[in-house]
Amino acid sequence: MKKKFIYLILFFPLVVDGSTLLCQQKTKAWDGSRTTPVHLIQLRDEFDQLIVPTLPYPLPYSTRFTCAPCHDYELINQGLHFNASSSPEDGRPGEPWVWVEPKTGTILPLSYHNWPGVWNPEDVGLSPWNFTLLFGRHMAGGGVGEPSEEVSPESRWNVSGKLEINCMACHNASRIQSHSEWAKQVLRQNFRWAATAASGLGEVGGMASRLPDTWDIIDGPNPDDTEWAVVPYVRYKTWHFDSQHRVFFDISGEPDDSRCLTCHSVSRAGSKKFTAVEDVHSAAGKECVDCHRNDISHNMIRGYEAEYAGYGREDAAEFTCQGCHMGRNLARKSRSETGRLGAPYPRHRGIPAVHFERLSCTVCHAGFRPAKSPVRVRTSRANRLGIYGIARWSTEMPYIFEPVYLKDSSGKIHPHRLMWPAFWGLSDGEKITLLPPSDIRQAGGDILYAEEQVVRILTALALYAELEGIPVFVARGKAYEPNVDGRLDVSSLVPQPLRADTWWGVKKEGKISPLIPQFDPKSEESEAGVEEIILSVLDALEKMEEVPGPPALLCRDVLYVIKDGYLEKKPAPRKAKDYPELVWVVKEGTMPLVSNFQVRTVVSTVGTEYTLTEEQVKLILDSLSRQKKNSASSPSSFFFYVSGGRMFRLGPEGDLISLKHRAAGPVVWPLAHHVRPAQQSLGSSGCRDCHSANSSFFFHKVRAVGALKIQNPVKISGHSLMGLSKPYQKLFGLSFRLRPLLKTALFISATVIGTVVFLLFLLSIGKLSGLIEKRR
Amino acid sequence: MFGLITAASLFGLLLILTFLRFRKRQFSAVRNSRSFLLTYPSWLWRTTADLFKNEGRKKAVRHFSDWLKLSYPREQRWIFFTLAGSFSYLVLSGMVPAVGGLRLSGIFLVLHVFFGSLFALSLGAVVVLRARFYRFDEKSPDDKTSTSGLRLCAAFWIFTLCGLTQILTALSLMLPLFALSVEIDIFRAHEYSGLVALLSAIAFFYLSFFEENHG
Numbered sequence: 001m002k003k004k005f006i007y008l009i010l011f012f013p014l015v016v017d018g019s020t021l022l023c024q025q026k027t028k029a030w031d032g033s034r035t036t037p038v039h040l041i042q043l044r045d046e047f048d049q050l051i052v053p054t055l056p057y058p059l060p061y062s063t064r065f066t067c068a069p070c071h072d073y074e075l076i077n078q079g080l081h082f083n084a085s086s087s088p089e090d091g092r093p094g095e096p097w098v099w100v101e102p103k104t105g106t107i108l109p110l111s112y113h114n115w116p117g118v119w120n121p122e123d124v125g126l127s128p129w130n131f132t133l134l135f136g137r138h139m140a141g142g143g144v145g146e147p148s149e150e151v152s153p154e155s156r157w158n159v160s161g162k163l164e165i166n167c168m169a170c171h172n173a174s175r176i177q178s179h180s181e182w183a184k185q186v187l188r189q190n191f192r193w194a195a196t197a198a199s200g201l202g203e204v205g206g207m208a209s210r211l212p213d214t215w216d217i218i219d220g221p222n223p224d225d226t227e228w229a230v231v232p233y234v235r236y237k238t239w240h241f242d243s244q245h246r247v248f249f250d251i252s253g254e255p256d257d258s259r260c261l262t263c264h265s266v267s268r269a270g271s272k273k274f275t276a277v278e279d280v281h282s283a284a285g286k287e288c289v290d291c292h293r294n295d296i297s298h299n300m301i302r303g304y305e306a307e308y309a310g311y312g313r314e315d316a317a318e319f320t321c322q323g324c325h326m327g328r329n330l331a332r333k334s335r336s337e338t339g340r341l342g343a344p345y346p347r348h349r350g351i352p353a354v355h356f357e358r359l360s361c362t363v364c365h366a367g368f369r370p371a372k373s374p375v376r377v378r379t380s381r382a383n384r385l386g387i388y389g390i391a392r393w394s395t396e397m398p399y400i401f402e403p404v405y406l407k408d409s410s411g412k413i414h415p416h417r418l419m420w421p422a423f424w425g426l427s428d429g430e431k432i433t434l435l436p437p438s439d440i441r442q443a444g445g446d447i448l449y450a451e452e453q454v455v456r457i458l459t460a461l462a463l464y465a466e467l468e469g470i471p472v473f474v475a476r477g478k479a480y481e482p483n484v485d486g487r488l489d490v491s492s493l494v495p496q497p498l499r500a501d502t503w504w505g506v507k508k509e510g511k512i513s514p515l516i517p518q519f520d521p522k523s524e525e526s527e528a529g530v531e532e533i534i535l536s537v538l539d540a541l542e543k544m545e546e547v548p549g550p551p552a553l554l555c556r557d558v559l560y561v562i563k564d565g566y567l568e569k570k571p572a573p574r575k576a577k578d579y580p581e582l583v584w585v586v587k588e589g590t591m592p593l594v595s596n597f598q599v600r601t602v603v604s605t606v607g608t609e610y611t612l613t614e615e616q617v618k619l620i621l622d623s624l625s626r627q628k629k630n631s632a633s634s635p636s637s638f639f640f641y642v643s644g645g646r647m648f649r650l651g652p653e654g655d656l657i658s659l660k661h662r663a664a665g666p667v668v669w670p671l672a673h674h675v676r677p678a679q680q681s682l683g684s685s686g687c688r689d690c691h692s693a694n695s696s697f698f699f700h701k702v703r704a705v706g707a708l709k710i711q712n713p714v715k716i717s718g719h720s721l722m723g724l725s726k727p728y729q730k731l732f733g734l735s736f737r738l739r740p741l742l743k744t745a746l747f748i749s750a751t752v753i754g755t756v757v758f759l760l761f762l763l764s765i766g767k768l769s770g771l772i773e774k775r776r
Numbered sequence: 777m778f779g780l781i782t783a784a785s786l787f788g789l790l791l792i793l794t795f796l797r798f799r800k801r802q803f804s805a806v807r808n809s810r811s812f813l814l815t816y817p818s819w820l821w822r823t824t825a826d827l828f829k830n831e832g833r834k835k836a837v838r839h840f841s842d843w844l845k846l847s848y849p850r851e852q853r854w855i856f857f858t859l860a861g862s863f864s865y866l867v868l869s870g871m872v873p874a875v876g877g878l879r880l881s882g883i884f885l886v887l888h889v890f891f892g893s894l895f896a897l898s899l900g901a902v903v904v905l906r907a908r909f910y911r912f913d914e915k916s917p918d919d920k921t922s923t924s925g926l927r928l929c930a931a932f933w934i935f936t937l938c939g940l941t942q943i944l945t946a947l948s949l950m951l952p953l954f955a956l957s958v959e960i961d962i963f964r965a966h967e968y969s970g971l972v973a974l975l976s977a978i979a980f981f982y983l984s985f986f987e988e989n990h991g
Contacts, residue, residue, distance in 0.1 A: 350952025353960055354879055686952075728882060735886050739950065742893045746947040749896035753940045756903045760933070764912075 039249035040242070041066065043201075046161065046192060046217075052245055053202070053236030057221055060196035060204070060234050063141075063167045072296060077165060079298025082143035085112040085128075092304050092408075093669040097135045098382045098398045098419065099124070103448050104440040105612040105643060105707030107398045107422040109667045112144065117421070117667035124423075124434040129155035132163055132191070137183035138263045138381045141166040141195065159215050160208045161192025168199045170259045173252035176200035179262045183387045190232045192217070201240055201247060206232035260288040262386050266417075266674070268368070269376040269396070277368075280677045291319045303672065305360070306410070321361035351683055360414045362672050364682035367403040367415050370696040370718070373703065374401035377417065392485065396609065399705045402671055405697070406721050413722055416668040420645055422706040424620075425663075426628075427649075428637035432663055435624075435639075443623045447616050450594075450601035451488055456544060457593055458482045461504070461515070464540035469508030471515065473594070476501065476603050479512055490607035500579050502592075502599050504537075516580040521558040521569070534560050535567045537582070541593070548584040548591060555580040559590070610709035617641050617648055617708060618656040625650060645704030645714025660714070666704070692733045698724065779875040782971055789975050793982045794820055839985045852905060859898035862891040867974050874967055892946055899939045906932075931980035938973035942966060 043051040044066045045059035052058065064073050078086065096109035096118040110126070111118040121131045129152055132145040139145055145163030163186070168177055178198050185194035189208040197204035208215075210229040221231040240247050252259075267276050281291075294300040301307065301316045308317040317323050324343040348356075355364075368375045377400050380386050387393040403415040424435040441448060454473050459482055461471035473480045473488075480488040504515040515537060519530045534553050541551035542562060553560040554576040558569050573589040583590035594602075597615065604613045624639040640649040640661075647661035682689050682697065690697040697718065704714040719726050766772035798816050826832040848856050869888045873880045880888055910932040945966035949959060 347955035348959075349955055350950075351956065351959075352949060353956060353963060354881070356956070357879070731883070732886055735889065738890075742889060743947060743950055745893040746896050746943050746950075749900040750940060750943045750947060752900040753903050753936060753943070756907050757933075757936065757940060760907070760911075 036251055036253040039251045040246050041249065042244065042246050046164075050245060051236070053238050053241050058234060058236060059217070060161075060193040061201065062192070063164045063195060067167055073165070075296060076298045077142045077146070079294065080300040080302070081140045081298065082165060085144045087113075090114045091302065092306060093118075094302075095379060095381060095417070095669050096667065097121075097131075099126075099134060099437075100382075100395055100397045101437040102395075102397060102611040102707060104424065104437040104444065105422050105617075105641070106424070106437045106440070107419070107643075107707060108434070109398075109419065109421055115669070117665065119434060125436050127152035127155060129157065133186070133189070135381070136163055136186035136191070136194075137384065137387060139163065139186075140169055140263075145191070156189065156208070156213055157191075158217075159211050159213065160189040161217065163191040164195065166195045166198065168195060168249070169262070170255040171251050171253070172199060172249070172259070173256065174200065174250040177259075179386055180388045183393070184389065188232075193232050193234055196234050200237070202234040202236040204232060204234050206230035208232050254287065254289045257282060257288050260292075261380070263380050264288075265380040265385055266377050266402075266671075267385075269378050277674050279673050280675045291324070293319065304670070306408070321365075325361075346678065355683075358411070358413060360408075360412050362415050362670070362675075363405060363413055365678075366673060366675050367671050368674070369676075369680075369682065370403060370405075370700055372696055373701050374404055374418070376400065377402050379417075382419075397611075397707065399609070401702060404666075404668065404700075404702055404721055405718060406668055407723055408670070414670045417671050418666045418668045418702060420643070420666050420704045420706050421664070422641075422643035422708065424624075424639070424641050426637055426639055428634050440620060443627060444616070444620045445623075447619045447623070450598035451606055452486075453598055454480060454594055454602055455482050455486055455488060457504075457541065458488075460540050460544045461537065464543050465536050467506050467515070467536075469506040472505045472507045472512055473602075474503050474505050474512065475599050478603065478607075479505065479507065480602065480606060481507060488602065488606045500577070500581070502594070503579070504582055504593070514580075516553065516582075518579050519555070521555050531560075531567055534580075535562065538562050538567070541582070549586045550584070551593075552583050552585045552590060553580055554583050554590060559585075561585065604709055608709065609705060611707045612643070613709055614648070614656055618650070621648070621650050621656070622654070641708070643706030643708035644710045645706075645716075646710065648708070658710070658712075664714075666702070666716070687739070688733075688736050691736045693730050693737075695729070695733050698722075698729045698733070699726075778967055778971075779877060781968075782871065782875050785971065785975055786978075789978060793979060794823070836985070843984055847906070847909075855898050855901045855905070858894055859902055862895035862898060863973075863977065865891045866895055866970070870967075870970055871974065889946075892942075895939070896943045896946075899936070899943075903936055907936075925983065928980065928983045931976045931983060934976040935973055935980060938969045938976060941969035942973060945969065 043061035046062040048065040090113040093115040096111040099108040109118040110121050128144045128147045128150050141163045142165035182194050182198035185197045193204045196202050291303050292300050301319050303319050305320050324340040382398050383395050384393050398419045400417050400419045402417040404418045405413050406416050407413050424440050426433045458471045479491045483489045505512045538551045557572045559572045561568050582593050621639050638649050640647050642664040645664050646658040647664045648658050651657040700718040702716045798819050869884045910929040912929050945962050
């Protein structure tokens with residue numbers, strides 16, 4: 001308490017001083033110089049106090065106060081990267097944030113913008129605090145990460161500090177800027193320290209997430225705990241500072257592409273880095289900010305056509321595809337009307353003008369070429385790319401596909417990325433209420449943890465059973481072994497030394513043998529060695545916590561249990577099988593280590609893209625419905641789960657039924673990058689690039705995928721996404737087979753008619769000149 | 777714009793053709809120019825109404841039948857019908873959306889391309905078979921027809937030239953030869969040559985039935 005008081009006395013006048021300084025900010029007009037000023041500046045902390053790196057327990061630098069004297073922080077905070085929750089304009093849909101929770105099968109697209117198909121974070125009970133914790137890893141700070149006031153019970157802003165705008169995330173020209181460090185500090189709830197750590201100005205230790213809710217920055221460090229609940233601290237690298245405590249910030253006024261790609265990378269899933277496709281503009285030396293420009297307001301130009309037309313941004317007009325390549329004159333007549341920087345003028349030879357009325361430039365030029373099914377891609381923000389460390393950060397889910405083609409509100413077709421949402425909810429008439437994953441984990445209980453149960457057993461065996469190999473679980477001919485992530489790895493079919501459907505084994509030098517070899521309990525010869533193994537295995541299982549009962553081995557009519565550290569043989573409570581079977585002893589008799597339900601779940605989900613089975617969904621919906629009966633909700637309401645383009649709910653008989661529902665539909669957003677050169681654009685090989693009876697452009701199939709393994713996922717065809725008629729497009733495509741014939745017919749006819757007309761012309765000339773005499 | 781020009785030119789052509797006919801038939805009966813102009817609308821109304829009467833229809837069919845018999849031998853008539861049919865479809869499918877400011881699309885576009893080829897082939901055949909009857913300087917070798925009128929010849933050759941333009945513009949739009957800006961101009965040429973072809977076709981038939989043969 002005394003210490004708090006001292007800090008308060010120390011900081012109070014400085015806070016007042018800081019607010020005065022803020023008032024002195026002004027937006028300066030550009031003097032005309034195109035150079036970036038040298039940023040040799042003093043660091044200031046969140047109390048606007050000068051940071052002296054050699055003083056004990058220095059605070060992290062605050063961008064709000066360090067950058068503020070020259071830059072209008074509040075104005076910047078209204079810029080594109082920070083204003084999602086405050087901007088009145090939603091703009092064209094962009095990539096949503098995707099809340100992925102594999103255990104509950106949740107793949108939920110979220111955005112503070114009112115875009116079709118996405119949910120507002122508040123709909124699922126995500127406060128700014130939770131949102132920042134979930135997505136701060138790829139946020140630029142500010143905005144929702146820096147709320148003026150938030151009183152949600154779970155928020156800990158006083159402990160973590162605000163996630164201020166991380167100016168250096170974009171503007172640091174130094175290669176020391178580390179996005180991974182930023183993400184690490186965010187996940188440790190070290191919000192106020194994140195920018196300092198990421199910029200490389202100092203080392204940050206400690207974890208705010210381990211501190212009590214009551215801790216505050218003015219409490220300072222806790223000298224009594226230097227191992228677990230260590231108060232976050234920063235040790236500045238003093239060589240960065242000069243004698244006046246100034247630091248040189250290697251500022252790039254126009255951020256380097258790599259800074260943008262930190263959050264905006266998109267790559268084909270499963271591809272190798274050296275095969276990654278590059279945007280033709282980047283390859284030609286242009287940078288992201290050459291088109292995506294902004295002034296101090298940071299209201300960045302996104303570059304789509306409607307941004308100019310729909311939102312009246314005059315400055316955006318010349319930074320669209322057309323603006324650069326054609327100017328504003330579609331049918332340019334003179335060379336003087338070139339676009340920006342004299343970008344190549346597309347001639348589009350032989351492409352009928354209707355294409356330019358109905359398709360955006362990006363349809364033919366951006367993203368991957370259409371294939372029979374769209375390509376799965378991974379994006380930085382959705383799949384947590386670009387965060388490096390010992391742990392594996394990137395995720396496979398959500399599954400995002402491109403390109404699919406859809407019309408925008410003006411009826412023009414654009415290429416899009418697509419993902420299928422998966423979530424739990426309660427439907428009451430037209431109203432849908434989302435259920436957060438925490439509710440599902442609570443309702444699901446053990447139903448959701450089949451894989452974990454196997455992992456726990458295998459881990460216990462690996463730790464305590466003194467095996468000469470890795471313990472594995474074999475089910476339906478596949479072997480499952482634990483990995484470092486606490487999950488199971490599955491290997492292909494193995495020989496079956498036992499007739500059992502499931503058994504426990506040991507993997508040694510690539511071969512899998514039964515954990516407890518087959519033996520005859522009545523035989524005196526083989527029993528000694530086997531009993532030693534049985535004792536070791538049962539001993540290991542006994543060390544597990546939260547198990548249904550003591551472990552035992554059942555073989556024929558004998559039950560082996562441990563009693564006082566020794567193996568004891570008992571008559572089997574039920575007729576057992578010929579092979580040794582590990583069981584738990586329960587009141588009713590015995591039960592297998594892993595239930596049949598858990599085996600089915602593991603076999604269906606491990607090693608696949610799915611995390612849930614229909615059986616699990618049914619059981620969870622059952623559980624939720626039972627809870628509902630105890631509550632006062634409407635009788636017509638029902639719980640559901642959405643995945644794979646379908647909505648699942650319990651039928652009148654309690655069975656699981658699926659139906660189509662608008663909430664289960666795909667979520668899409670336009671793509672514009674990975675621009676391909678003219679030679680690789682659609683149509684460069686002729687009309688039949690798109691117009692054929694089996695055109696990938698019109699007839700590609702998008703199969704719905706989600707966390708749930710289902711028999712009949714929804715499939716959508718390209719033409720239906722575009723709202724076009726399949727028979728007509730087929731017919732139109734087929735007509736292109738006849739085109740050569742038609743062209744030949746036209747050519748022959750034109751030649752014949754032309755010849756006759758030419759003859760007539762010659763005849764007339766001849767008669768006029770008197771070379772041919774008129775007939776009498 | 778195209779719609780306006782189309783409407784105006786169609787209206788103007790019909791006005792001119794009917795007025796010429798009216799002048800030819802009524803000039804002797806009407807003495808002063810004021811009453812001449814006042815009589816024209818009532819004459820036009822009467823003549824048009826006659827066309828829709830049973831007798832008028834029969835007369836028109838008879839005229840057409842006579843003209844066809846005179847112009848085309850039996851074995852060549854299908855060429856005329858192909859030309860007339862394909863041209864009619866092209867006019868309907870091409871002009872109607874263009875006049876309405878719409879874009880030809882869908883199944884109509886597929887058929888437009890198909891009938892365009894039929895039109896080209898049949899026009900080629902007609903030109904080869906019938907060009908000699910429409911020489912400006914001479915009487916037709918077939919004395920049974922009186923198709924040597926200057927206007928009729930002009931209509932025939934304008935139609936042929938426009939048809940040729942239609943074919944060439946269609947062909948060039950199908951080939952990757954020209955840039956978009958040129959293609960837009962070519963497309964305009966396709967539209968306007970189509971309009972002129974329609975006007976010349978109207979003039980040709982009008983002159984064939986009402987002026988030359990049965991004036």
